[in-house]
Each structure stands twice: as C-alpha cells, then as structure tokens.
Amino acid sequence: MPQHHTLTCARCGRAFAATRADARTCSTACRVAMSAKRRNDAIDALIAELAPLSQALTVATQRGDAAGVLDAASALRERLSLDDAPRLLDSTLHGLLIAAASGVVANHSE
C-alpha cells in the first residue's frame, strides 16, 4: 500500500495527498501555472539584464563613442548568445536582436 504524504500546494496553498514526498503542487493546473510563472520570472530577469546593455549602446551611439558602441554591442551580443536567451525570447525577436548587435559590432570592428 503506497504511503501518502499530506503536503501544501506551492501554488494555491491547499493541502493535498501525494504519493511522492517531493510533490510541490496539488494538480496539473497548479503545476502548469507554477511553470508559467517560473518562465515569466526568468524572462523578466533576462530583460532586466538586457536593458542596461541596450541603454549603454544607445548612450554610446548618441555620444559618437565608437569604442563604447563596440563594447556595448559586443556585450549585448554575448548575453543574447547564452543558452537561456533563445529559450526565453521569442525566436524571431531573438534573431533580430542578435542580427542588430552583430551588425553594429561588424560596423565598428573595421
């Protein structure tokens, strides 16, 4: 006879019976909602990382600071190249951002 654990759902806070001691949610709906929230949080964190890089690129461009533009575009491209970026961003948007950053790097590397 399987042992049941009485656990508290990490999503809705309801008590539920689980056969696995490490279950975290009471239902498929709560599991899906938790996973969507985790993804949204990860997207927010990525955008928070990208924003200052994009801002630095804008400022360097406005100043006509070619070295600053190259640094900022390179940093932006590198961050976008990490594994989580294509996973979290819409693929079209990610492709456009990489292409734009790479174009700026190419223009300023000559």
Ligand SMILES: [Zn+2]
């Ligand atoms: Zn729940």
